Amino acid sequence: MIKKTSLSDIAQKLGVSKTLVSLVLNGKGKEHRISDVVCKKVMEVAREMNYQPNQLAKSLRTGKTNTIGLIIADIANPFFGKLGREIEKEAARKGYRVMFCSSDESAEKSKLQIEMMLQGHVDGFIISPPMNSEEQIRDLSRSNKPFVLIDRFFPEIDSNYIIVDNQEAAYNATTHLIARGYKKIACITVNADLVNMKDRLIGYKKALLDSGIKLDKNLVKELQFSHESKDVFKAIKQLTGKNKDCIDAILFTTSKVGIMGIESLNVLGLNIPNDIAIVSFDDPDAYKICYSPVTTMAQPLTEIGKMAVQVLLAEIKNPGSSIKTQKITLKTNFVIRKSCGS
Amino acid sequence: MIKKTSLSDIAQKLGVSKTLVSLVLNGKGKEHRISDVVCKKVMEVAREMNYQPNQLAKSLRTGKTNTIGLIIADIANPFFGKLGREIEKEAARKGYRVMFCSSDESAEKSKLQIEMMLQGHVDGFIISPPMNSEEQIRDLSRSNKPFVLIDRFFPEIDSNYIIVDNQEAAYNATTHLIARGYKKIACITVNADLVNMKDRLIGYKKALLDSGIKLDKNLVKELQFSHESKDVFKAIKQLTGKNKDCIDAILFTTSKVGIMGIESLNVLGLNIPNDIAIVSFDDPDAYKICYSPVTTMAQPLTEIGKMAVQVLLAEIKNPGSSIKTQKITLKTNFVIRKSCGS
DNA sequence: TATATTCGCTAAACCGTTTTAGCCTAAAAA
DNA sequence: TTTTTAGGCTAAAACGGTTTAGCGAATATA
Numbered sequence A, B: 001m002i003k004k005t006s007l008s009d010i011a012q013k014l015g016v017s018k019t020l021v022s023l024v025l026n027g028k029g030k031e032h033r034i035s036d037v038v039c040k041k042v043m044e045v046a047r048e049m050n051y052q053p054n055q056l057a058k059s060l061r062t063g064k065t066n067t068i069g070l071i072i073a074d075i076a077n078p079f080f081g082k083l084g085r086e087i088e089k090e091a092a093r094k095g096y097r098v099m100f101c102s103s104d105e106s107a108e109k110s111k112l113q114i115e116m117m118l119q120g121h122v123d124g125f126i127i128s129p130p131m132n133s134e135e136q137i138r139d140l141s142r143s144n145k146p147f148v149l150i151d152r153f154f155p156e157i158d159s160n161y162i163i164v165d166n167q168e169a170a171y172n173a174t175t176h177l178i179a180r181g182y183k184k185i186a187c188i189t190v191n192a193d194l195v196n197m198k199d200r201l202i203g204y205k206k207a208l209l210d211s212g213i214k215l216d217k218n219l220v221k222e223l224q225f226s227h228e229s230k231d232v233f234k235a236i237k238q239l240t241g242k243n244k245d246c247i248d249a250i251l252f253t254t255s256k257v258g259i260m261g262i263e264s265l266n267v268l269g270l271n272i273p274n275d276i277a278i279v280s281f282d283d284p285d286a287y288k289i290c291y292s293p294v295t296t297m298a299q300p301l302t303e304i305g306k307m308a309v310q311v312l313l314a315e316i317k318n319p320g321s322s323i324k325t326q327k328i329t330l331k332t333n334f335v336i337r338k339s340c341g342s
Numbered sequence C: 001t002a003t004a005t006t007c008g009c010t011a012a013a014c015c016g017t018t019t020t021a022g023c024c025t026a027a028a029a030a
Numbered sequence D: 001t002t003t004t005t006a007g008g009c010t011a012a013a014a015c016g017g018t019t020t021a022g023c024g025a026a027t028a029t030a
Helices: A007-014 A018-025 A036-048 A055-062 A078-093 A107-118 A134-142 A166-179 A195-210 A229-240 A255-267 A285-289 A301-317 A319-323 B007-014 B018-025 B036-048 B055-062 B078-093 B107-118 B134-142 B166-179 B195-210 B229-240 B255-267 B285-289 B301-317 B319-323
Strands: A067-072 A097-102 A124-127 A147-150 A160-164 A185-190 A220-223 A249-252 A277-281 A295-298 A327-330 A333-335 B067-072 B097-102 B124-127 B147-150 B160-164 B185-190 B220-223 B249-252 B277-281 B295-298 B327-330 B333-335
Touching: A007 A018, A007 A036, A018 A036, A055 B055, A067 A078, A067 A107, A078 A097, A078 A255, A078 A301, A078 B078, A078 B097, A097 A107, A097 B078, A097 B097, A107 A124, A107 A134, A124 A301, A134 A147, A147 A301, A160 A166, A160 A301, A166 A185, A166 A195, A166 A249, A166 A277, A166 A295, A166 A333, A185 A195, A185 A229, A185 A255, A220 A229, A229 A255, A249 A255, A255 A277, A255 A285, A255 B285, A285 B255, A285 B285, A301 A327, B007 B018, B007 B036, B018 B036, B067 B078, B067 B107, B078 B097, B078 B255, B078 B301, B097 B107, B107 B124, B107 B134, B124 B301, B134 B147, B147 B301, B160 B166, B160 B301, B166 B185, B166 B195, B166 B249, B166 B277, B166 B295, B166 B333, B185 B195, B185 B229, B185 B255, B220 B229, B229 B255, B249 B255, B255 B277, B255 B285, B301 B327
Parallel strands: A067 A097, A067 A124, A124 A147, A147 A160, A160 A327, A185 A220, A185 A249, A249 A277, A277 A295, B067 B097, B067 B124, B124 B147, B147 B160, B160 B327, B185 B220, B185 B249, B249 B277, B277 B295
Antiparallel strands: A295 A333, B295 B333
């Protein structure tokens, strides 16, 4: 209804220039030796008129938006939801807001989203880049907007990134299974072309190799990029096949497949860990209340989020620092529960 | 590195006015009878120079941001995560982006968040208002920004809102338990002052009443606003108390308490549904893969999200329509699984 | 007394768009 | 021939701030 009050409104009311008002309200009164009396008056009137600066105008002039653009696969996926939350928290602490976009792991979508946010909306990006998005990331490097990749990265592109040691994690998970006597260990994975997933597969294979177990390629199932419950079900059906003894354990490389996997095992009437043991990545609530709580490689989401924001803001504040990119690899947290027997 | 190209750059290159360029690029060439030759040239050069309009400037001038502000309790909570995603989807379909804020159910935070976004960032709000935020919502009504409340609302404030029939849902859930022979039905709830939670409690009580079961106030546990696992654990410990027969079923009013509740029952070695049957609200993944998949009142998240966006955009596009507020109540979806026996 | 310095403040440009008002020329109508 | 109309385009204001450059009076210094 009522027009919002602007700088000029205050200036007019007091019979001073809007320059003065701007300076005072930005705390630069002293610095520009505006008299205390006037400063007080300005602040008083600003409060009276409930002045709220228009951030758009501010941003337009200063080139700063105090907003971070976040592109992840899907905010509804608890893994990204929690990560997003951590990023939001750390950003808020530093006076930044965040604009979320879910790319659905689609390169076209993420391209559009980057382009959109590049139209003045954000000061920088935190991105979990989908497959085949190398080009957009390279394009982004050429713009002057800082960015940090999370969860995955592109080895051939020199950029900031925060990831976990996926190879080691998968190695440990697999070794854990082997140590408990499991021998026919399957692996169900997805997005197999992304480095993080590649690394998980490498870790899995390496663990088998180091334990003298021959890799059976039929035991590795790479799901489609956009996987649904029925795809996981089909994979498990194939793996368990005719007789129950085809496999005795499964490594799920994400919690999304893991959850679908458990559902499928339930449908097939297979007990965890008696019929089949499982290990997974990530740590959704579901894993805690499963009848056989799931042993899993939890990612340090708080730390990933914090570091991503910190690295990004450091670069936003000092564009010169981009000379050296930050490549950070964190450890996963091995949570041992009951899904591999006891 | 390279300065972004602006309207003037294109204008200068072609020796025309930026007015003309703006008109052409906004598809108003014909309307303003700019010659076809010039139109073509402009569009060509714009593409060549990779022109991307500065949305800040655009927004400043037009007063439109094409952004929706979304305030929910916690984007990491799968319920809000999924809801947020639906809102993001519908908004994207209509050419809007969304700025997420997690309020942690804190009125102070949501106040700050509303104020922040009111500084020019958004065209309207979708809000899940925390307790004690009536005043901010009233203030918001006085600004000229449209908004829609979701999940809860304030009866004494005339506003748009999209909710579900919580009373009926809780009534049905409780009746379901009673029909299966359970008699000592506890209810663990939270944020009990919010209407949605109040209604769930009313539904629960009404169901008991209608079945001739006397309400035992000791069986209703209202948790603190910021509840953690240990609080739920304590509540359940009290409920099950000395002998196992104190209660035979529990109604959880949110999935967050529900999940914590199942964890607690596990710790206490109580079997679902043999020792204690449970019913809940919402439908997180966890409920599907619980050893005893949880019977629950799932909310129609897609519809809620869609309607919220549609109602909001209708009002954004036609501010006059706010004469009549939209109050929409949807049905929950009763998903029967195994947690109440079979 | 003349000059330099400090003090307190402001005009105007600028950020990159949209939009209003209107100019000039050529063709059509009177 | 004069007046309208139409065609094709532009200057300048506006959105709401920040920032640069600098002005005039009072005080301090030489």
